[in-house]
Amino acid sequence: MVVLNALKTFFVDWIWKTFCVKWIWQTFFVAWIYDGFFLGFICKKLKFDKWKGWIYLSPALVLLAIFTVWPIINTLALAFTNNAELYNRQGTGFGIENFTKVLEYQGFLDCLKNTLLLTVLTVPLSTILALLIAVCLNAIKPLQRFLQTIFFLPYVTNSLAIGMVFAAMFNVVGARYEDGALTSNFTLGIINNVITLFGGQPVNWINSGSGYWENIAVMTIYIVWNALPFKILILLGGLQSVNKQYYEAAKIDSTPRWRVFTRITVPLLSPMLAYVVITGFIGGFKEYTSIVGIFGEDMGPNNLNTMVGYIYNSLNGDYTGRASAAALILFLIIFAVTMVNLYVSKKKTHY
Amino acid sequence: MKVELQNLTKIFPSRNKKAGGEVVAVNNFTFTIPDGKLVGLLGPSGCGKSTTLYMISGLQQPSAGKIFFGEEDVTDLSPENRGIGLVFQNYALYPHMTVLQNIMFPLQNLRGADKMTKAAMLERAHQVAKLVQIDELMDRKPSELSGGQQQRVAIARALVKMPRVLLLDEPLSNLDARLRLQTREEIRRIQKETGITTVFVTHDQEEAMSISDMIVVMKLGVVQQVGKPQKIYDDPTNLFVAKFLGTPPINVFNGRVEGGKLYIGDAAVLDVPGVEDKEVTVAVRPEGFILDDNGALECNLSNVEVMGRDVSIVSTHEQSQNPVIRSIIDADNKIDLNAKSVKFSLKAHKTFLFDAKTEERIRFGEAE
Numbered sequence: 138m139v140v141l142n143a144l145k146t147f148f149v150d151w152i153w154k155t156f157c158v159k160w161i162w163q164t165f166f167v168a169w170i171y172d173g174f175f176l177g178f179i180c181k182k183l184k185f186d187k188w189k190g191w192i193y194l195s196p197a198l199v200l201l202a203i204f205t206v207w208p209i210i211n212t213l214a215l216a217f218t219n220n221a222e223l224y225n226r227q228g229t230g231f232g233i234e235n236f237t238k239v240l241e242y243q244g245f246l247d248c249l250k251n252t253l254l255l256t257v258l259t260v261p262l263s264t265i266l267a268l269l270i271a272v273c274l275n276a277i278k279p280l281q282r283f284l285q286t287i288f289f290l291p292y293v294t295n296s297l298a299i300g301m302v303f304a305a306m307f308n309v310v311g312a313r314y315e316d317g318a319l320t321s322n323f324t325l326g327i328i329n330n331v332i333t334l335f336g337g338q339p340v341n342w343i344n345s346g347s348g349y350w351e352n353i354a355v356m357t358i359y360i361v362w363n364a365l366p367f368k369i370l371i372l373l374g375g376l377q378s379v380n381k382q383y384y385e386a387a388k389i390d391s392t393p394r395w396r397v398f399t400r401i402t403v404p405l406l407s408p409m410l411a412y413v414v415i416t417g418f419i420g421g422f423k424e425y426t427s428i429v430g431i432f433g434e435d436m437g438p439n440n441l442n443t444m445v446g447y448i449y450n451s452l453n454g455d456y457t458g459r460a461s462a463a464a465l466i467l468f469l470i471i472f473a474v475t476m477v478n479l480y481v482s483k484k485k486t487h488y
Numbered sequence: 489m490k491v492e493l494q495n496l497t498k499i500f501p502s503r504n505k506k507a508g509g510e511v512v513a514v515n516n517f518t519f520t521i522p523d524g525k526l527v528g529l530l531g532p533s534g535c536g537k538s539t540t541l542y543m544i545s546g547l548q549q550p551s552a553g554k555i556f557f558g559e560e561d562v563t564d565l566s567p568e569n570r571g572i573g574l575v576f577q578n579y580a581l582y583p584h585m586t587v588l589q590n591i592m593f594p595l596q597n598l599r600g601a602d603k604m605t606k607a608a609m610l611e612r613a614h615q616v617a618k619l620v621q622i623d624e625l626m627d628r629k630p631s632e633l634s635g636g637q638q639q640r641v642a643i644a645r646a647l648v649k650m651p652r653v654l655l656l657d658e659p660l661s662n663l664d665a666r667l668r669l670q671t672r673e674e675i676r677r678i679q680k681e682t683g684i685t686t687v688f689v690t691h692d693q694e695e696a697m698s699i700s701d702m703i704v705v706m707k708l709g710v711v712q713q714v715g716k717p718q719k720i721y722d723d724p725t726n727l728f729v730a731k732f733l734g735t736p737p738i739n740v741f742n743g744r745v746e747g748g749k750l751y752i753g754d755a756a757v758l759d760v761p762g763v764e765d766k767e768v769t770v771a772v773r774p775e776g777f778i779l780d781d782n783g784a785l786e787c788n789l790s791n792v793e794v795m796g797r798d799v800s801i802v803s804t805h806e807q808s809q810n811p812v813i814r815s816i817i818d819a820d821n822k823i824d825l826n827a828k829s830v831k832f833s834l835k836a837h838k839t840f841l842f843d844a845k846t847e848e849r850i851r852f853g854e855a856e
Contacts (some may be wrong), residue, residue: 382580385547390594390649391568400593404584487584 212461221458228458235462245463247440248447255356255443256421263361264414267368272402274369275376285373292366300430303359307342307431343431349439352432356441360427364420368413375409376402404487411482415475422471425449489558489652489685491521491544496553498539498709513539515709517553521702524683526676528696531706532732537689538657540706544687545574545655557652570653573646573684577658579638581630587641588613588626594649616644620678636667643678654679656688660695672699693733697721705729722837727847730771730840736800736816740809742844743770750841753807755784758834760841760852767844769809774800776838777815779823783833787813792823799823803830 191198215221216235221228239245274284291299308326329339341347342355383405387397403410425445428436436442442450444467451460496517502510514536521527529537542548544555546567554563562570581590595609604612617623620640630638639659646654659675660668676699679686690696696703697717705712705720705728713725724730730738741752745763749756752770777785779801787803790812794800801815801823815832823830841850 380578380580382576382578383582386574386576386580386582386645388547389545389567389572389574390597390645392593392597393599396597401582404582407584 212464215458216461216465218458221461222455223452223457226457235458236466239459239462239466244440244442245447248442248444251441252422252424252443254353255360255424256418258353258357259360259364260414260417260421262357263364263368264410264417266361267365267372267413268403268406268410270365271369271372271376272398274373285369288369289366291363292370296363296426297430299363300359300427303355304343304431307355308344343437345438347438352437352439352441355431356428359431360421360424363427364417368417371409371413372406375406379405407482407486411478411486415478415482418474418478419471422467422474490523491653491685491687492554492556493517493519493521493540493544494554494556496540496543496555497551498536498543498548499551512709514543514550517711519704519711519714521685521687524685525701526679526686526688526699528700528703529687529689529706530693530696530703530732531691531712533691534708535706536709537691537704537706541655541657541687541689544653545572546570547574571649571651573649573651573654575639575642575646575654575656575659577661579630579642579662581638581641581645583630586627586629587617587622587633590630590641591616591644591648594645598649612648613644616648619647619681620644620674634667635663636671639663639671640674643675647678647682647684651684654682654684654686656686658689658691660690660692668695675699694735697733705732707732724840725849727769727771727842730842734773736774736814737810738771738773738840739813739815741770741772741805742807742809743768743841745841750839752785752805755786757784758836758839763841763850763852768850769842769844769847771840771842772815772834773838774814774816776835777801777817777832778835779817779821779830780833781831783831785832785834786829787832789827789830792825794819801830 215226217231217233218226218228219230219232219234221235270288274281274288277284306326307328325333325339326342328342333339340351342351379402383401384397387401392400423445424443428441428443428446431437432441436446444463448460448463448467451457451463496514497512498514500511500513517536517540529540531537539548543550546562546565546569550563554561556562557570567574582593585593591613592609595604595612598604614623614626617626620643622637622640622644625633625637625641630641633641639662643654643656643659656675660671663671672695675686675688688700700717702715703717703720704714707728713720713729720729721733724733727740731740743750743752743757744765744767745751745760746765748759748761748763750758750760750763750768750770757770785805787805789801789803791802792799793802797819798816799819799821801813801817803813803815804811805813841852842848843850
């Protein structure tokens with residue numbers, strides 16, 4: 138009996154602890170995260186009306202605090218801690234050594250150069266192309282939906298997969314350089330095939346021995362192509378919301394097409410253009426996966442690593458302090474560029 | 489520049505081809521707009537008045553018929569080559585340009601022999617702005633203007649390149665009642681000063697009557713009557729026109745003609761010599777009633793509204809097609825407010841007879 142009783146007590150206890158406690162806790166947590174309304178309800182019952190707004194916001198705020206604010210504070214702290222490491226966060230005390238070391242390091246400066254170059258090349262190019270495509274798409278009636286879908290496809294495709302396809306397109310498979318010339322035993326990707334079809338010499342775009350500018354060219358084409366769908370979507374949406382009467386008025390005033398485009402379409406699209414350019418710059422500075430997509434993790438023959446890649450590598454190498462410093466520098470660059478963007482768009486944008 | 493429309497027809501194809509049922513928006517419209525006149529196209533929504541306007545502008549192509557500006561056939565000419573100015577219903581001012589830039593925009597498009605110097609453009613823009621009295625607002629954006637000011641800018645933009653014909657699409661519909669009165673005078677004044685042949689579209693009969701030299705009443709794509717406003721008001725060709733013009737609206741009764749007399753209910757209200765015996769619809773303008781103790785038309789008095797100069801008597805009658813009869817008489821008449829009924833006799837020239845079935849006008853006696 139005693140044994141049985143003890144067994145029973147133990148069993149009940151075990152069930153309570155393992156299921157009920159966990160269950161109740163989980164229920165509350167889930168309800169709290171997903172259902173601010175639940176809290177609002179309690180709040181109403183308890184007559185906490187003054188706090189209602191904050192309590193509704195609390196799930197989001199807590200998550201933000203844990204996953205955004207706290208890491209930012211940590212990054213700041215680590216960036217100003219000399220020789221900080223993942224398991225030695227005190228390092229050798231406060232200082233700006235991380236910044237000086239990062240800025241003196243040629244690898245970092247290369248990353249900075251690559252990032253800036255790619256951003257400056259791709260953002261204007263992709264924006265102008267997207268604008269032209271959007272205007273053309275808006276001008277046609279048949280096939281518009283179909284083409285819209287086609288143009289949007291890259292957006293729903295994995296960028297690593299696209300990168301591999303691009304790599305294959307620009308590839309020179311089995312090619313080797315001997316004494317500065319390609320050996321005869323190789324296969325060309327489609328791009329080089331087209332070039333040879335028109336009587337040109339195949340270019341070594343991305344394989345070992347390829348030049349820096351060839352690499353940059355491939356990256357630019359790839360990033361632009363990858364960035365187009367989102368921009369086209371936004372700009373096309375903007376175009377379709379423009380009142381058609383502006384165009385009718387312009388037609389009656391016999392406005393040439395180019396003037397309609399520059400004096401009416403572009404100004405009326407300026408809020409969308411500003412949005413696309415600002416997000417484009419931010420995205421450009423955070424470029425990383427696309428390079429891995431084409432060159433793999435070794436970043437190609439000319440080391441096309443970017444800022445984000447540098448931060449990632451520093452963390453892997455346990456240079457936590459330098460990674461933090463680099464992250465702050467990246468943040469400052471993005472911040473400055475965005476401020477310039479906002480300043481310019483405020484003057485030029487019509488809302 | 490006189491504008492001539494010959495058998496103008498516009499047919500919109502049906503959206504659903506199987507179901508058929510294409511829409512005839514404008515049907516066989518023939519009309520000549522005299523040079524330098526202000527013409528109002530009037531009708532309820534969906535009557536084809538805007539379509540007519542857009543066909544004159546060239547933004548829509550007619551399915552059949554021809555359009556002449558003066559002696560020139562412009563039917564196949566694109567809008568920019570017609571030399572028209574169009575004011576859109578919601579003005580369509582370019583929101584990112586200032587008033588001055590908006591007005592100068594059409595001038596900057598001029599090419600070849602018409603190309604103007606910057607100074608000439610500025611001068612012309614200021615001239616037109618002065619004409620529509622917005623010369624003090626030149627640096628504002630359209631969003632910083634009131635509705636009436638935007639309207640003027642739109643007119644200025646349409647006028648600045650000296651169009652042969654000025655077209656206005658519902659020019660007053662976006663304005664409040666006070667501004668509407670003011671602006672319509674303004675449009676009249678501008679039209680008189682420039683002498684440009686002007687066509688405007690409206691569904692508001694008061695607006696059309698107050699400023700037009702001529703009005704065209706349309707219904708379901710078919711022109712009902714064309715003429716001077718007062719003439720159409722005094723002499724409508726059918727019941728639709730009679731009902732459409734005039735505020736308060738015309739009072740409509742069921743009636744019949746028997747032996748040269750017009751009966752509403754059992755009362756013989758008017759002598760109508762020369763009309764054969766039949767069922768008719770009787771329409772009486774509000775000012776067509778005379779308060780008369782010996783009058784034949786007895787109505788149940790429900791209300792009297794004193795409006796200063798006039799008195800409006802609201803009454804009911806079982807043969808009336810309107811819920812109430814509204815008659816306007818001189819304020820000098822004394823009315824017993826407590827009386828149950830009120831007696832009227834009718835003025836023959838304010839009373840119109842229409843065939844009960846075809847709704848066409850039946851003319852009688854001296855009204856002809």
